[in-house]
Amino acid sequence: MDFLNHNPNMLTIAQVERETGLSKDVLRVWERRYGFPAPIRSESGERVYDLEQIERLHVIKRLIDRGFRPGKLFSLTAEELQALAQTQATAKEGQDLPLPFRLIMDEVLSDDNRGLRQALSQLLAKQGLQQFVLDTVPQLNEQVGNLWAAGKLGVHQEHLYSEELSRLLRTAIGNLPTMGRRPRVLLTTLPGEEHGLGLLMVEGVLAPEGVHCLSLGVQTPMEDIVRAVVGHVVDVLVLSFSAAFPPRQGVAALRLLRNRLPGRVEVWAGGSMTRATRAHPISGVHWTPELSDCLVRLADWRDRHPVSG
Amino acid sequence: MDFLNHNPNMLTIAQVERETGLSKDVLRVWERRYGFPAPIRSESGERVYDLEQIERLHVIKRLIDRGFRPGKLFSLTAEELQALAQTQATAKEGQDLPLPFRLIMDEVLSDDNRGLRQALSQLLAKQGLQQFVLDTVPQLNEQVGNLWAAGKLGVHQEHLYSEELSRLLRTAIGNLPTMGRRPRVLLTTLPGEEHGLGLLMVEGVLAPEGVHCLSLGVQTPMEDIVRAVVGHVVDVLVLSFSAAFPPRQGVAALRLLRNRLPGRVEVWAGGSMTRATRAHPISGVHWTPELSDCLVRLADWRDRHPVSG
DNA sequence: TTTCATGTTTTGTCCTGGACAAATAATAGA
DNA sequence: TCTATTATTTGTCCAGGACAAAACATGAAA
Numbered sequence: 043m044d045f046l047n048h049n050p051n052m053l054t055i056a057q058v059e060r061e062t063g064l065s066k067d068v069l070r071v072w073e074r075r076y077g078f079p080a081p082i083r084s085e086s087g088e089r090v091y092d093l094e095q096i097e098r099l100h101v102i103k104r105l106i107d108r109g110f111r112p113g114k115l116f117s118l119t120a121e122e123l124q125a126l127a128q129t130q131a132t133a134k135e136g137q138d139l140p141l142p143f144r145l146i147m148d149e150v151l152s153d154d155n156r157g158l159r160q161a162l163s164q165l166l167a168k169q170g171l172q173q174f175v176l177d178t179v180p181q182l183n184e185q186v187g188n189l190w191a192a193g194k195l196g197v198h199q200e201h202l203y204s205e206e207l208s209r210l211l212r213t214a215i216g217n218l219p220t221m222g223r224r225p226r227v228l229l230t231t232l233p234g235e236e237h238g239l240g241l242l243m244v245e246g247v248l249a250p251e252g253v254h255c256l257s258l259g260v261q262t263p264m265e266d267i268v269r270a271v272v273g274h275v276v277d278v279l280v281l282s283f284s285a286a287f288p289p290r291q292g293v294a295a296l297r298l299l300r301n302r303l304p305g306r307v308e309v310w311a312g313g314s315m316t317r318a319t320r321a322h323p324i325s326g327v328h329w330t331p332e333l334s335d336c337l338v339r340l341a342d343w344r345d346r347h348p349v350s351g
Numbered sequence: 352m353d354f355l356n357h358n359p360n361m362l363t364i365a366q367v368e369r370e371t372g373l374s375k376d377v378l379r380v381w382e383r384r385y386g387f388p389a390p391i392r393s394e395s396g397e398r399v400y401d402l403e404q405i406e407r408l409h410v411i412k413r414l415i416d417r418g419f420r421p422g423k424l425f426s427l428t429a430e431e432l433q434a435l436a437q438t439q440a441t442a443k444e445g446q447d448l449p450l451p452f453r454l455i456m457d458e459v460l461s462d463d464n465r466g467l468r469q470a471l472s473q474l475l476a477k478q479g480l481q482q483f484v485l486d487t488v489p490q491l492n493e494q495v496g497n498l499w500a501a502g503k504l505g506v507h508q509e510h511l512y513s514e515e516l517s518r519l520l521r522t523a524i525g526n527l528p529t530m531g532r533r534p535r536v537l538l539t540t541l542p543g544e545e546h547g548l549g550l551l552m553v554e555g556v557l558a559p560e561g562v563h564c565l566s567l568g569v570q571t572p573m574e575d576i577v578r579a580v581v582g583h584v585v586d587v588l589v590l591s592f593s594a595a596f597p598p599r600q601g602v603a604a605l606r607l608l609r610n611r612l613p614g615r616v617e618v619w620a621g622g623s624m625t626r627a628t629r630a631h632p633i634s635g636v637h638w639t640p641e642l643s644d645c646l647v648r649l650a651d652w653r654d655r656h657p658v659s660g
Numbered sequence: 661t662t663t664c665a666t667g668t669t670t671t672g673t674c675c676t677g678g679a680c681a682a683a684t685a686a687t688a689g690a
Numbered sequence: 691t692c693t694a695t696t697a698t699t700t701g702t703c704c705a706g707g708a709c710a711a712a713a714c715a716t717g718a719a720a
Contacts, residue, residue: 056674057600075700088674113700259513266510269505273507377671
């Protein structure tokens with residue numbers, strides 16, 4: 043194996059795709075239409091990008107995620123772009139929040155994982171798991187989202203936040219006494235959805251109700267979801283979709299999956315995406331855009347399935 | 352929004368890519384070369400795949416993952432393919448394993464998450480966290496890998512195993528007393544590496560040594576790794592690479608990253624991939640293919656940085 | 661026999677540039 | 691002010707050629 047080839051400060055298009063999250067198709071069509079990025083070519087004609095371009099791509103990507111359109115952005119100079127990013131940064135400050143929230147955000151912003159862990163776990167202890175997940179966590183998430191949108195938060199800080207929160211929730215759920223009452227619930231996400239926090243939150247709401255939860259983590263192929271549902275004799279399948287999941291594809295995938303599951307099994311679809319799709323009913327799929335909807339559905343399920351014997 | 356269009360049993364090429372993990376390019380070039388898959392076309396000429404083809408693609412993908420070459424597989428009929436999958440299934444049985452391992456594998460195979468959780472946590476309690484991670488977990492992983500290669504294990508069972516193991520490790524790590532001695536270690540994976548178990552294992556080895564660990568979860572873009580390393584004043588950066596990570600790209604990415612980090616910061620690269628790359632030294636990067644290598648490096652680091660005052 | 665170097669085949673990735681579907685913005689009508 | 695059309699922008703898909711990388715086969719040297 044020869045790993046010695048090219049200049050270590052240059053990236054191939056595949057590396058840029060992984061690094062920035064922009065597909066090869068997009069990178070090429072931007073180059074064609076807007077003249078940027080403008081990679082040099084290897085001797086065999088393949089695109090080779092330097093670090094400056096990657097950095098600029100990152101800036102552009104972030105601005106697009108905040109709602110700007112590519113057309114506008116590509117006509118700007120580097121300075122204007124930078125200025126725009128700065129302007130945005132001051133837009134949505136953390137407003138009048140209750141003190142505990144401000145504190146937690148401060149820990150996130152100051153990169154203090156110990157402090158963050160401490161603060162989160164204190165809040166959890168005060169409120170109890172279910173309350174914490176139903177009320178506090180969504181507010182925290184929103185706040186993190188705001189700070190992110192305002193450009194105050196680096197990706198690593200967002201990662202740190204969700205890592206510590208996951209850790210805390212898992213621990214709390216793990217320490218719950220095992221009840222294993224019906225319904226048996228299977229939790230996972232479809233391929234393409236790699237955000238697993240939603241699953242943990244649902245589990246944090248249901249487990250205290252004594253529900254038998256079974257999580258497969260993220261990105262389980264449909265075929266395997268079907269197998270698991272049958273194999274585990276599951277009553278309810280919970281799927282979570284973040285806001286980043288394209289609603290069209292979500293609905294298409296749910297239809298497809300619904301078709302292949304036994305009718306007996308309920309499907310609950312939750313997460314931010316479902317706020318956009320709730321107006322489009324799918325027969326046999328329940329939208330649970332809010333966490334509390336899961337509790338409503340749970341009560342309903344138990345009403346219809348009284349414990350016999 | 353109109354979600355009502357196409358037949359819910361047909362998939363677009365993008366859906367097939369997500370579902371099977373085969374890139375669009377591969378799907379198209381297979382069709383061109385081997386005549387399979389053979390999707391019908393929408394009225395606008397786009398590929399539309401039916402469920403049968405997806406299923407066959409899944410089978411083929413699995414066989415390729417087990418070392419078969421596409422060329423061979425595409426000349427087989429459906430029956431031969433099925434037969435091959437079956438044959439493989441009996442190849443690598445679980446051999447003479449110590450009893451506790453057999454037990455755990457049985458729990459995995461019987462889809463019993465409660466039992467699995469129980470068995471794992473019992474083993475952990477007996478051995479202690481560090482020992483458990485150093486000895487037992489790698490053996491379990493290997494065994495799961497064997498069963499997978501033998502076709503005995505569904506994806507959902509593999510997911511279940513790693514989910515329960517992660518849960519257990521997180522809980523155990525979370526219950527450790529906080530020491531926060533040097534070095535300060537940052538753990539994450541590069542974009543493209545979505546397997547996070549390795550990070551947990553490293554943490555499970557280092558945390559009992561009193562190391563100040565800080566995990567960012569998976570797939571942190573390089574730019575943000577650099578920021579986090581600087582922002583958190585980290586001494587050591589730990590990166591994990593699963594066997595699925597292409598060695599070439601791993602080495603290229605490490606070179607790139609190393610160039611952008613302060614020289615003071617050590618980089619430890621571990622995980623199965625590094626067994627293939629260890630022969631290719633990168634200055635400033637330490638290969639730690641075995642977990643115990645992390646302990647060696649830790650001792651070395653502490654030797655060179657005696658606590659002053 | 662095993663190990664390593666070399667050539668050959670297979671396989672996956674990249675390319676161009678056109679077409680069009682989907683998402684978004686702009687405009688007209690209620 | 692709100693809602694339905696129409697226009698523009700933007701991302702995805704396509705074909706089919708080229709070639710880089712990986713896997714395999716062959717032969718020479720240890």
